[in-house]
Amino acid sequence: MAAVDDLQFEEFGNAATSLTANPDATTVNIEDPGETPKHQPGSPRGSGREEDDELLGNDDSDKTELLAGQKKSSPFWTFEYYQTFFDVDTYQVFDRIKGSLLPIPGKNFVRLYIRSNPDLYGPFWICATLVFAIAISGNLSNFLIHLGEKTYHYVPEFRKVSIAATIIYAYAWLVPLALWGFLMWRNSKVMNIVSYSFLEIVCVYGYSLFIYIPTAILWIIPQKAVRWILVMIALGISGSLLAMTFWPAVREDNRRVALATIVTIVLLHMLLSVGCLAYFFDAPEMDHLPTTTATPNQTVAAAKSS
């Protein structure tokens, strides 16, 4: 029993000997748990910040690697250079086609659908489809119009394919080139917030022509009113797509220049639509004149009376 008491006393004595005074020892005992929680929340905070910095560093390294990869594949004489223009999946092409058919007011087609990844698959194959759609529909339409005539003998007009190809590919690639040059020239004078690359402009123009594929097929209907309604619908959809896309690129400029640019874009589009309809599809009314040759005097008299 005395030994046990002696042991307890010795322990207390050891603590006393380790520190100068008992009150100091007690204060240190209180301070130790006080310090450890201070360190504990402090160290995770610091480690969190370090981790954040590391993550930022990793992100920077990833970005630099991506940029380096893109820069490395820049020589245009290699095949991989052109593969980047076709780096697009099926669902992306379908999304862009739907976006061109349903232009949303206030939404930019380039920022919403293209997202800095313009492709040449859509523009090329939409133009190819439109060429054959117009040529085949034109032949079918003329066949249906002249079907009732006894003296009519159907002859396919294959040269329409060449003419349609020339017109459509020239429009889909030369007009974007001219527009790109004009925007570059205006950007050198007035800095615009929005600027487009040549490929993005070609991409917008290519997808804007998709609406004309069903329109050309429906132009087979031999009714002039129906045809003009179809032209207005197609022109409204694709024209609004082009206007809403290119208005942000020119609105910082002079008011007159901006309006003139948008009007020119829409007028060229209208010229393409009406020109294709007028050239590749015969007018239905032209058939009625030969049938009314029996009474030319009456028609002339009616015209004179009116």
Added chain:
Amino acid sequence: MAEAEESPGDPGTASPRPLFAGLSDISISQDIPVEGEITIPMRSRIREFDSSTLNESVRNTIMRDLKAVGKKFMHVLYPRKSNTLLRDWDLWGPLILCVTLALMLQRDSADSEKDGGPQFAEVFVIVWFGAVTITLNSKLLGGNISFFQSLCVLGYCILPLTVAMLICRLVLLADPGPVNFMVRLFVVIVMFAWSIVASTAFLADSQPPNRRALAVYPVFLFYFVISWMILTFTPQ
């Protein structure tokens, strides 16, 4: 000491005998492989002679190539996703089919003003330029098929449409009318579908899965244009 001298004398007389015997055995065994080596190269040379085709007659060469083209035609008519058409590609079949189709699309009249149909050069350019464009499109989309393999498949799969052209030519010998047109329309649609199925059986597997539709659509457009040219053909 006399006994010791006698005892080494006995093994001394025994040791040289097996040595000589071994030498004679070795010499005998060496003769046999020499004869074997002489005969084996002669056999391999005979095989080399068999594999080479320099000394065969021209008739055999032509017959072998014609058989290869015929086999590819059968593969197109019964597409089973085999690799034969892709492995051993050639452009004989496409050339034969393209020329045959272009010739059959010509009209009999010599009047150039009234003839608005496709000329020989136009058909030829559309077929080959179309095939090249589709091939480049496949490669740009990341397809793992070579340039000439794609041309070979697209060209051979024109065979059903060429058969359709032949049938339309025969049907048009009868009186023209709605029934005549319906028969031709049905034949062209069936053969058009056949060409699509045959070509996609060979080409679809070489494309990434997420871009298969993008690669198949140009093939569809290509055969659609050829079908349109066949269907709208009208003789004098």
